[in-house]
Amino acid sequence: MKFKTNLFLLLAFLLLQNCNSSTEIKNTTPNIIILFADDLGYGDLGVYGHPTIRTPNLDAMAAKGMKFTNFYSGSPACTASRYALLTGRYPIRSGFPWVLYPNSSRGIHADEYTLAEGMKDAGYATACFGKWHLGTIKKEYLPLQNGFDEYFGLPYSNDMIPPLWNDIPLIEGNDTISFNPDQKTLTKQYTERTIDFITRHSRDPFFVYVPFAMPHLPLHPGAAFAGKSLRGTYGDVVEELDWSVGEILNALKINNLSKNTLVIFVSDNGPWIIKNEEGGSSGLLRDGKGSTWEGGMRVPMIAHWEGKFAPAILNTQPTSTLDLYTSLLKLVGQEIPKETIYDGKDISNLFLGKVSEKSAQEPFFFYGSKKLHAIRKGKWKLHVHTSSQTKREYFAGKTPLLFNLNEDPSEQYDLVEQFPEIVNELLQEIEIHKNEIKVQPDFFQKERLAQRKEHLAFEKKVILKNPPHPNYNNINTLTDGFIEGADRFRTLMGFEGNNLEAMIDLEKEETINEIKIGFLQNQPSWIFFPKKVDFLISQNGKDFEKIATQAIDSNLVDEMSSVFYFSTKEKTERKARYIKVIAYSQGKCPEGHDGAGKDCWIFADEIIVN
Ligand SMILES: [Ca+2]
Ligand SMILES: [Ca+2]
Secondary structure: OHHHHHHHHHHHHHHHHHHHHHHHHHHHHEEEEEEEOOOOOOOHHHHHHOOOOOHHHHHHHHHOOOOOOOEEEEOOOOOHHHHHHHHHOHHHHHHOOOOOOOOOOOOOOOOOHHHHHHHHHHEEEEEEEEOOOOOOHHHHHOOOHHHEEEEEEEEOOOOOOOOOOOOOEEOOOOOOEEOOOOHHHHHHHHHHHHHHHHHHHHOOOOEEEEEEOOOOOOOOOOOOOOOOOOOHHHHHHHHHHHHHOOOOOOOOEEEEEOOHEEEEEEOOOOOOOHHHHHHHOOOOOOOOOOOHHHHHHHHHEEEEEEOOOOOOOOOOEEHHHHHHHHHHHHHHOOOOOOOOOOOOOOHHHHHOOOOOOOOOOOOEEEEEOOOOOEEEEEEEEEEEEOOOOOOOOHHHHHOEEEEEEEOOOOOOOOOOOOOHHHHHHHHHHHHHHHHHHOOOOHHHHHHHHHHOOOOOOOOEEEEEOOOOOHHOOOOOOOOOOOOOHHHHHOOOOEEEOOEEEEEEEEEEEEOOOEEEEEEEOEEEEEOOOOOEEEEEEEOOOOOEEEEEEEEHHHOOOOEEEEEEEOOOOOOOEEEEEEEEEEEEEOOOEEOOOOOOEEEEEEEEEEEEEO
16 A cells, blocks of 8 residues: 555656646747758759759658748858848848958957847857858857857858868867868768757757758768769758758657757758859759849748648748848747847747738848849849849840749749839839948947047048049048058058148138148058158148158168058147148169169058147
């Protein structure tokens, strides 16, 4: 009897335990997994119609989940696309709208509120396993400083390797653990890391972001996949990604997490079609990576959340990675900062199995590397600028072009003539958007604006006696309040052989205590400090009085690359309305220099008047 009671108690205890853990799961917000393929085209999966690439796991994921057929990446380029996904903002807002290289000085700005930071604030454990590509040159650009608890992977594209580039690091956390790893092992390693993370956090809410290295070139399938696909090496690599998806979904099942984990599989941009059969396919869509034709930005997107929505839903609504930012943070109950402009719309209802009545009519904008190329609103897409890495001029380069994407997803039949009112409406939407984009400068511009120094000559008009070189004629730099360093010499004003003689009208009489002007020296580029600088003042703009001269100090002349400010030195306390600065070029490069006897340059920056 006693034994039986104990057994009963034990059973009751176990039941309670069980009950507790299932309530625990029900009450928490979902875990989030984003599997992000690189350069995978719209037509590259079985479930999206590829005739020979076998993707049984992704096909099954779509059969149990939701397949999107009008889903866009935020950009047709790697870095910008990742930026859009992780910040919910058009890449134009970031200050790096295209691709970063291993030596790029910029990276993701610390003031961006990343998806991972939002997840962390919501109490999630966070990890990124794979290609980062949002900056590497400073520690602050790396994943751990941008919301991820863990990171493992190549920090940029798998083709930025020797001999064109330096050795590529494999990074764990903030540390380089090796160089030039065997790329055949990457997909497997990223998969194992992801499964390990899921297993370790099976009782905490978690967010895992897995930006795969491939099928971006070079293609390196794992040993178990090499030579197996009818589609060749490209197919091998995609079939390995499919295996990875299967393993990750299986890990969720084993850990009893399928019902409270939203898994999203998507690609960062269209296929790299200029690489011929090594690149993928955009199926029935036009063009590929790098272009704003549909093939460049419409990508496969599959969402899976067991039990949340009816199986095999086909979602034809125009949606994008920008929307994922907004919607996923909504799903985990995290608010986004109010002071920043975000571009994504809230489609969280779709992931909850409800209809998202909102926003099918909200415009989506397509950007090339420098400017806005196209808009989509509902079924209509209007191109105002087109480009292709293939150098092909579709429609003989004509713009604007209007397509009805519901009836013509391949963008073959231009309807500009038939629907002028739609063209006008979309052109207006573009104008509204362009004006709105200007309102909020990117975080780098903001930082720079904060460093601007106002002084008496700030933004005053400058009149030059001698013309600057046409390649270096940025006259604004003389009074724009930005005090530049030697690294920005291309933005300074350059004179070849000539003197600089600049007059500034202060617009009213001022008490002048000091005048300064910055000059760059970079002797290997034939840029020398001036011999001397004269400072003059005038009441009427005609009769000038010289109030000071500073000759170059020979101690400075050896400096390799530096900016030096010539000044009036002593406090002048003189009243005047007009200022003149004359900087005397050394004229010819000196003896012993590469350019000895030929014209040398002077490069000027701010004329500061206090
Ligand atoms: Ca890419
Ligand atoms: Ca300046």
